[in-house]
Amino acid sequence: MSLPSLVAVPASLADLAERPGVALRARLAERGRVDDWPATRQEAFARACVASDFVAEQVQRDVEAFLALADSGELERSLRPGELRGQLQALLADCEQEDDLARRLRRFRNRQQLRIVWRDVNRLADLGETCRDLSDLADACIDLAYQWLYPRHCAQFGTPMGRRSGKPQQMVILGMGKLGAHELNLSSDIDLIFGFPEGGETEGVRRSLDNQEFFNRLGQRLIKALDAITVDGFVFRVDMRLRPYGSAGALTLSFAALEQYYQDQGRDWERYAMIKARVVGGDQVAGAHLLKMLQPFVYRRYLDFSAIEALRSMKQLIQQEVRRKGMSENIKLGAGGIREVEFIAQAFQLIHGGRDLSLQQRPLLPVLAVLEAEGYLPAPVVAELRDGYRFLRYVEHALQALADKQTQMLPEDARERARVAFIMGFADWPAFMARLEQWRERIEWHFRQVIADPDEEEEQAAGGEWLALWLGDLEEDSAIRQLAELGFASPEHAWRHLHDLRGSSQVRSMQRLGRERLDAFMPRLLAQVAEQDAPDQVLERVMPLVAAVARRSAYLVLLTENPGALTRLLQLCAASPLIAEQIARFPLLLDELLNEGRLYSPPQAPELAAELRERLMRIPEDDLEQQMEALRHFKLAHSLRVAASEFAGTLPLMKVSDYLTWLAEAILEQVLALAWRHTVAKHGTPKRADGSDCDPDFIIVGYGKVGGIELGHGSDLDLVFIHDGDPQAETDGAKPIDGTQFFTRLGQRIIHLLTTQTTSGQLYEVDMRLRPSGDAGLLVSSLAAFERYQQQEAWTWEHQALVRARVLVGSPRVAQCFEQVRGQVLGRARDxxxxxxxxxxxxxxxxxxxxxxxxxxxxxxxxxxxxxxxxxxxxxxxxxxxxxxxxxxxxxxxxxxxxxxxxxxxxxxxxxxxxxxxxxxxxxxxxxxxxxxxxxxxxxxxxxxxxxxxxxxxxxxxxxxxxxxxxxxxxxxx
Missing domain, CATH: 1.20.120.330 (Nucleotidyltransferases  domain 2)
Structure with missing residues (x-):
């Protein structure tokens, strides 16, 4: 959505600009500068005063300060990164007294707030710039106030020292909500959490303080510096209720206490809040460490569909509060409001963010872009959510610009309504409301598709006829008769499966919430199983999966919340016991069943390679464990998609082999890159015969099925490794080795990455027996040795194998040399x-x-x-x-x-x-x-x-x- 339109100030509102206009013109006349304010600037001035009482009051209160701001040129231009902080830093450079600190902070805030409102209502800044400037303003005020207070607090109470590290301690200030996401609005509270790394005591004074007491007092001084209302107003209203235990909790907590709290007592709404947490002040390095400690609380490594239940419950509580307080006109909390767009985005973040690192972002609009790019939501849905959200945020700014108050309520006063319609570029209130209702209806509709309880719109008893059977309320004879009547060929066997699961140790030891989820899921499962052509076979194949995930009930929620995914699961189980076993072994594959379009449309080779590269780029280079897991999950997911497409009839056999071969090549490309990076980091770069660096002068040759582009499900890889480096020359690293050793270790590393068993299995079985001299030969051959062997020693059957050999990944130059050798060996005349x-x-x-x-x-x-x-x-x-x-x-x-x-x-x-x-x-x-x-x-x-x-x-x-x-x-x- 583009910026709201600019319209002329209506005559009915022109009087709002009269008094500040008189003050401005009088001062300009005194200075002889009336000509400095052309008609366009006077129109912008009138528009800002009509839109904002705050602007009008600031001009009347200190017209000199306003003129200084206007003369600076900052009303007409965007600020450079860091410029706002630099201005405040210079302003506080010679500040000595705490009262003076408060005064300078407030006057600086008023100046910047005036500039931001001016640019917003005159359409000189878009939504992103306005939110960014407001957030940068808050960051600068918080951090520079803290940096001013901390040394003076230490002088008074001593320097806090870590009991374990013995190092001085600094506070970490987390910004939550819109501040954390760089989405602050024109009159936001700032939600903060204070922490410090370690317990201990202060040093350097006669009477020491416990570190927590030190930081509690410092936190109180910081809040006062920002929040207290003086003759100059306030800087930001500070809300500390998001901290552990809320208003009843300690103002500051150590990192250990914070971690313990979130691990043991953290609630779902706190996970939701922590998505946007960002270090906005204090020790940035320690703050990054704290956020990394808390990340497992926010983002689960598994698919977490319990998040939808939590968000739904939160939304219901909000709706109750809205109804109780008559807040249906609240554009944030009411139906189709800002919060619903946020809930949609954060539902996907909480569910998938542990595995899809691209979702681990704070700002909402980039998250929506990821949801579209990764196929979580269709592009038209994302477009409507994005444009509707922007419209609502502009409305929010219009409401808050009026009087610098934190409100999201639509006004009742006719004059206020006219001002809002004017700011939003509409001729009148009805025209504005028509557009607003249009957006709220669309957002509410999309919200219901993602978050709303499916039982609200369909019969409560989905699969209800199976509930009594599953709960064991039926006599065995009655249960078996029901199974027979509904299509089971061997109802006794089916009953035994269900009875054994219900009585299993996994189910008996489940906590209450998990058991409730299982009891909600099983009737739905049985209802769909009974609709299959061979329900006995399908039930037998799906039961191991149910048993496997019974204690990880988020997967049960996934299937309960997504009937289409459950249908696709049962279709695949009916089609193949191999796939059923694979999903039972790796339940994370259930994620692939959510998007039918993606499931039955595996990507082409370039997209496949690009997707894997992008996934690995999001993982720190030194996190080998996560890289190996990402590779394995990628293979599992795309293998499932190929199998599903095959059963759906969208991929013929030859295309199945193509896709499975492309998948292997994409994985080998990244495995070679990882192994090369690791081996070079340890030993340095090997050399070519001419003394230049290898890059990498190494290829992986595929034989057999992978060479012939005929891979099947579960095929192993017949590989040969070849290099063209100098075998004798040493690498240039801290632990140099000769070229032969280097490439041997590189090959060993590749095999390790491919074959190591992790929680997600192994990538491939690897067969290296087709290399020169088989098991007795070197793991990696030089190109010259490979050529010599093929020309002089290889058996006929080895030349037969070479017919199906091709370079899969590696150096293009060496690949071309290999093809020449292959052509010479195979192309010679034979008896x-x-x-x-x-x-x-x-x-x-x-x-x-x-x-x-x-x-x-x-x-x-x-x-x-x-x-x-x-x-x-x-x-x-x-x-x-x-x-x-x-x-x-x-x-x-x-x-x-x-x-x-x-x-x-x-x-x-x-x-x-x-x-x-x-x-x-x-x-x-x-x-x-x-x-x-x-x-x-x-x-x-x-x-x-x-x-x-x-x-x-x-x-x-x-x-x-x-x-x-x-x-x-x-x-x-x-």
């Missing part, structure tokens, strides 16, 4: 008879060891018997035979057709064979269809946690086709 014999021999060994014995690996007379099984991968005519034929063809003919080496996946290599007329086009298409059909079947079986085998009578035509082409290529079966 076809020898190649046929070696490929056939290797394949025979695999069939003998891994194929189905009962059918002679698919070659026996009973191979097509439905009572037997066909191993999709290893039996004759299956997946590996197709892969071996493609690899044989690439090795046999790429010296004549180098285009066969362009791609590493079987489908596109087959395309190349057809294009070069090396295989008939019909055979190419049939092989591709067979390959995709086999992989699709194996994929489905893997998601059902079943081995990759089908009945023997499956795929007969495809198997015969593969065997025919195998023979036609000169390969044999023995």
């Amino acid at each position: 076809l008879q020898k190649l046929q014999a070696e490929v056939s021999e290797m394949r025979a060994k695999m069939r003998d060891n891994l194929g189905t014995r009962a059918t002679d690996a698919g070659r026996g007379e009973n191979a097509f018997d439905p009572a037997q099984s066909f191993d999709l991968k290893q039996d004759a005519g299956g997946i590996v035979d197709i892969e071996f034929m493609v690899q044989y063809a690439a090795l046999a003919w790429s010296h004549q057709h180098p285009e066969l080496l362009r791609y590493t996946d079987n489908i596109r290599i087959l395309d190349g064979l057809g294009a070069a007329n090396l295989l008939p086009e019909t055979d190419v298409q049939l092989l591709q269809e067979a390959y995709k059909a086999y992989r699709a079947a194996a994929h489905r079986l893997a998601l059902q946690k079943q081995p990759g085998k089908v009945p023997g009578d499956q795929f007969p035509d495809s198997r015969r086709l593969v065997r025919r082409i195998w023979t036609e290529l000169g390969l044999n079966w023995d």
Whole structure:
């Protein structure tokens, strides 16, 4: 929303500017400066006086001070960062007396308040600048008053010393609410909390004070300096009721006492308040430490849907107070008011902020931007909330500009209403109210979608027919009969599941609130399970998740509050026991079920990589534990989204493999960056042969499924590490090592990051056996050693593997060199008879060891018997035979057709064979269809946690086709 319009001062209000105008013109005439005030400036003056009694009174009271402000040019320009604080610092430089401190602070505040109101009502500053200037004014007054008082307080009572550290102690002043968020309005109270790092006593005086008593007294002096009303007015009204125990609590507390309070007794509304906490005065370093200590109280590491209940309860209390005091006209607390927009934003912050660090912000508008960017709320919703909030904040400023009073109540007096409509740029009060009601209705509607109790608008008994069964109020026979009537094929088994859960130690030991949440959730769950095609199977798969989260009931609230998420959960459980197990193991994945659009639309490769980079950028570089957790959660979340898209039919099999491969590449890119940064920090940067720094001259090569862009769910990674640094040259760090050692440690670090088990599992199983010389070889090969091995020592099967090898991440220069080596090795002319014999021999060994014995690996007379099984991968005519034929063809003919080496996946290599007329086009298409059909079947079986085998009578035509082409290529079966 743009700034409210400027309209001409109506004749009915012009008299409000007369008296201050007379005073101003008289003084200008005395000085001979009437010409200095052109018509435009006089109009701005009249507008400011009509909009604000405060401006009019300040001009009449001290017209000289007003003219000095006008002459400074500050009415027409924005202040530079730090300029306001610098002005106050200079003003207090020679201040010696506490009474003089109070006087200078108040006069400075009045001058700045006049400037801010002038710029606001004349549309010279937007909402952001006005709030920022007011907050900067408060910060400067608080901190500089404290800095003035502290040394004088120490001179009187001694310097407070920490009992543990033995160091001098300073106070930390936390600004809460709008001050903390840099959103202060024209007449805000300032909500403060005082703390100090350590207990102890003062030193340097004859009679010492306990540190708490010292800071209590100092806090009282600071409040007086800011809050007391004198002939010059006040600086800011100070509200200390947000401190622990409120008005009954100590004025100041040590960090330990603050941490203990919030850990043991902190209430939900205090979490809400702490979102905006910011150090506004005192010891900034200690204050940052305090906020970090309190962060776990505000932001839970898990999804915290209990926050919605807390916010809903707070809103209900506010609504009761509004009704009791007749405050429906309150634009902050009433329906569709400022507080509802704040509640919407802070609901998402409290729920998701522990994991999504981009939500850990204080100002509201940037939080709304994150909610849109990250898909928590649709863009049109955010646009309405943002514009409605801005409109309400402008209204709030209009109300408070009138008399410098903290109010959000719409006026009843007709003249006051006319002034508000004028300030907001409307012709009259009805026109203004029409727009205001429009915004309040939209905000209230959005608030209800996010915060309101679903039971308020739908029947209380959602799933109510299951409540008695779950609570155990029914006899067993009646319960089993109800389960049978509602579609369960084995009601006795289903009843036993429910009975065992209800009697389990997890449920029996739950606290009252958790048990209430479980009792609210289970009837809803059973009602939805009963609607599934196979309710017995779905119940069996979802019960481990319920048992896993019973003691972490915020997840139950998530599913209770979001029926759509529960529906999607049950659909996935019905589709795949593997996914059901994954969600039960890692309940944080439930977050992915909230947004249907995101769940079924995984991002493309560039967006995927960018999202992961952005996530890791928000984590401190030295916080390896959180980085590893972020990587694992990212993989879990996007793997789930791919699986969900697959079941929903929005991703075919080949695209599933693409996405899973892109996911692995995005993760490997960041893992390499983390490992490089850590190893360089410890040992310094390795060198190239020419003496320059490596950057990093290292690549990760993928073989097998990841190399062939054919990853499936749960696939491991076949990797090879290659570097092109100088093996002998030492690194340039504090603990130098030679290049060989450096790159070996880099490789070890990469494997550690990929395979370490954390609370979110491991990233990938890693297989390094395809590196030169296998398990007996070096973990990381130099490019020269890799080339030498491939040219002189590698077996044919290793060259077959190289057909599917490609660089996943790392140095572009070394990647290009690797491709040249690969092309030279694979593209040389070979003895076809020898190649046929070696490929056939290797394949025979695999069939003998891994194929189905009962059918002679698919070659026996009973191979097509439905009572037997066909191993999709290893039996004759299956997946590996197709892969071996493609690899044989690439090795046999790429010296004549180098285009066969362009791609590493079987489908596109087959395309190349057809294009070069090396295989008939019909055979190419049939092989591709067979390959995709086999992989699709194996994929489905893997998601059902079943081995990759089908009945023997499956795929007969495809198997015969593969065997025919195998023979036609000169390969044999023995």
